[in-house]
Amino acid sequence: MTHKHDLSRRAFLRQAGLSGVALTIGCCWPASGESAGEIIYAIDPNAATELMAWISIDSSGKVTIFNHRSEMGQGTSSAIPQIVAEELEVSMDQVSVRFAPANPQKYGPQPQDGSFSIRGWYEQLLRVGASAREMLLEAAAKQWHVPASECFAENGHIIHRATAKKLSYGALVKDAATITPPQQVKLKARKDHKIIGKSITRKDTVAKVNGSAVFGLDKKLPGMRYAVVERNPKFRGKVKSINDSETRSVAGVKHVFKVQRVVFGLMYEGVAVVADSLWAAMQGRKLLKVEWDDDGFEHLSSEQLFTRMQQELLKPIPSEVFETALENASAIIESVYEAPYQSHSCMEPLNCIADVKDDSIEIWGPVQEANWIQADLSERLNVPLKNVAVNMTFLGGGFGRKAFPDYPYEAALISKEIKAPVQVMWTREDDMTLGPFRSGAMYRCRGSVNVDNKIAAFQVICATQYMGAGADKEAEPQPVTVNTGGISGLASDYYQSIPHYSIASVPIKAPIPVMWWRAPTANVDAFACESFIDELAHLASQDPLAFRKIHLPSPRYQALIDKLEAISHWTSRRKNDGWGVAITECFGGIVAHVVKVSRKPDQKVKIDKVYALIDCGLYVNPDIIRAQVEGSIVMALGAAVKHATHFEDGKAVEKNFNTYAMPRISEIPAIEVHIMENDEKPGGVGEPALPAFAPALCNAIFDLTGKRIRKLPFNLDEV
Structure with missing residues (x-):
């Protein structure tokens, strides 16, 4: 096989037909990524520049947008250029995309975690495109000796309104490169967007289909x-x-x-x-x-690891205030939930x-x-x-x-x-057995409802390995405080609506290396929390969705629940019909799943359909969002009913896909994805859609069978 060597930036620009001049624009932001700094330009495309995200326009009019984030399937190589192109006034057909190398001085922080690519850089990327556009406008206005206000940008050209004269970006780039970039630019109203919010074909699709994409x-x-x-x-x-x-x-x-x-x-x-x-x-x-x-x-087995977790659940020092609130309620329940260790098992080791x-x-x-x-x-x-x-x-x-x-x-x-x-x-066996893994976890959940059938007290104590090579110290007992702290995945409104809540976490000692896994900690925390919320709804003899609506009173959550009820036809459900719901929040995204299950003729449980509703605020590309939500559900399905990593004598047992089974395409239920329309700040997508699935599925199984699933993974055929 012949492999094309990556072109250097200089070689790329020269071979693209440059006469030696390109307009390169970008921004540098502090590590928080919250405010834009100076916008810098350079005539020499190899000049040292401090950029967060930037664009290069050559003299032929070709636009290159450098993607400073990794592309692992989540769509940054399309969504990031889509944002820049919107304000630059070019179509995506006029844009090529290249990966930016690691360079924090140029591009600022480049981590691909926390679903941060869009929610962290949305406005800044808009300003990059708008600044380039304004420089090109001013260059054209100077050539025509007219005010810049009489000109507008469209489809890679600057046009004079009165005379319809037109100049391409390529013809203007040399002059534009001499103009000081504006520090204040006006951004379009959302209603005027022509690219953002549209399902534009991904830039990497063809390369991945024809095999030219370089992994x-x-x-x-x-x-x-x-x-x-x-x-x-x-x-x-x-x-x-x-x-x-x-x-x-x-x-x-x-x-x-x-x-x-x-x-x-x-x-x-x-x-x-x-x-x-x-x-x-x-x-x-x-x-x-x-x-x-x-x-x-230590050379621990899975049984020893989870026994240790179970013991740690009783270590936190009780809070007198919480215990009193719990006991004074009209009804009390307690449950223990368990989630397994997981391998990342990426398709590319x-x-x-x-x-x-x-x-x-x-x-x-x-x-x-x-x-x-x-x-x-x-x-x-x-x-x-x-x-x-x-x-x-x-x-x-x-x-x-x-x-x-x-x-x-x-x-x-x-x-x-x-x-x-x-x-x-790394072989597949290396990749699956050597870690770091997602840690297993156990949860002790206690709660109560009052005479008004609302949650009076809610407690979650988690025992797990903290991220690292393995804790070597015994966990110290910690006091359990009330109405302080939080847990990943739990909807933020609960912290206002529940009068007494208590969250605690206890690390266990183990040499197994553990780390983040898609939707870190929320991927297990939400299973326990949203399953237990469902138990409290049942304790209160309340409809599970209506129960959540009472406890999630903010307008944003109320709108989400109303739409979820409509798209899933929730009011048509009948008793013991097999419907489950879960609503979670993490990384700036709110996601609700409704799962429908039924009995097949052989009495085995079948997942009929998943309704997914995501509120990620202002969004860029609906197709990318739908793909991410669908992928999250498939991954969550595998983690719930298919695979787990077990340990014997300190070694991982599952070595390949024959024992660490993935869902087959025939096992994937129908998935219907909806996106909330609002003007909230952009939120995460790639991670927030995963945590709600497992509790929604288990809640549906309870609705159908009366059996509460509290341990993952479970065999769907044995329910």
Whole structure:
């Protein structure tokens, strides 16, 4: 296969037909991403500029928008250019998109987490496009000797209203580049948007269909070696001895040596096998004999982990105020919920190319957090930050795992050792068994309702592993406070409507490395909270949706519930008909799911349909939103009824998709996605749509069968 090498920015602009002049515009914001700073321009497209998001227009009129965020399927390579193009007054057909490399001085923070791409940068990106437009307007007005107010921008041209004279952006770029960018620009009213809010075809669709899209696995470099690493399946063990005689006999194997990767400050050891081809490296690894030193840490099973969690649930010191409120209510319930450990299991396993020289490092691959990886490599290998290049490819899924710097660091160490570029490949088994994982969790939920059938008291105590390489200290008992703190996924209105609420979390001691997983903590917290809200509705003998409407009184939530009731035809439900609802809030997005279930002729439960309603405020591309919601539901379905990671003797059990089963297409129910229309600030989409599904499904099963599901995953055929 022939691989095209990525063009440098200079080569790209030259080959695009530049005469040497391009208008490059962008903004730099502080790390919070909340306020715009100076807008900077440059005549030389290679000039040093401090940019957050920027556009380049060449003399032929071609517009290039650099996407500073990773693209792992969530649609940033289309949505971000769509925002800029709206104010720039160009169609998406006139725009090409390129990934921006890691450069916090140019682009500001570039992490792909917290569903932040749109909600964090929406207005700033609009201002980038508007500033470029105003510079082009002024350039045209000067040529025509008319006031800029007599001109307007349309479809990549500046037009004079009175005479209908027209100049293309390409014809104006040289003059526009000499104009000081305006610091104050007027943005369009939402009603005037022609691109934002429209379902425009994604820019990456064709490339992904025809195979030209470059993922990390596709990237190649001249003279590149391939490496696989034998890593300790018990995570923390050290290399005691290596017998590589058979490995070195494999044709093409060049190097075998010990290597490390850093996981939350702990050095995890492995043995790298480097070869001329991936096949040779993998065959050599199979023949490698490594003896591990696994002393000094626990080798826990899943049963031991969850027993420890259950014990920790009773450690928090009770609050007298809360206990009194609980006891004074008319009815009380208590339940324990359990969610499992999960692998990220991205369709593209981890991989990374590193080329380390004496005074520079260059990385290529599916990286979700370019800035963090750049800074980590700079610090650990003592190379100036400006000499560390991190180049993003497409990601075949990320879900938080590919934001972590351990695998680029490992690749860099291997490249440094062999003094050549190397591509380190993780097998599916490596990817599934070596973590970090989403932590399992247990929840003790207690609550009560008063004589008015409203929630009088609500408590959730969670026992789980905190994110890290594994807590080594015993959890200290903590006091349980009332009406302070919060829990991920719980609708914010509950904190105002419930008179006595109490949230607590207790870390457990375990050596299993754990980290964020799509919709961090909300993906498990919401299962317990929204399932328990349903239990309280049943305790109060109230309709589950009406019960939520009473407790979510703000106009935004009331509108959401009214629409949910309408689109799902909730009022048509009958007793024991199999309908479940859940409403969650996280990362700036509010999502409600209604799930319908029924009994098949063989008496097995079937998921008939999912109604999903998302309120993400001002939105950019409805098709991208629908795709993200559908994907979230499928992922949540798998986590609820299909897969989990178990441990025996300190090692992950599930190694591939034969035991870590994914939902089949035949198992996916009909999904109907709706989007709220309002003028709220842009919110998240990629993560908020996941947490509500599992509780909505379990609540529907209770409605149908009377059986309350409190432990995930469960077998749908055995309900």
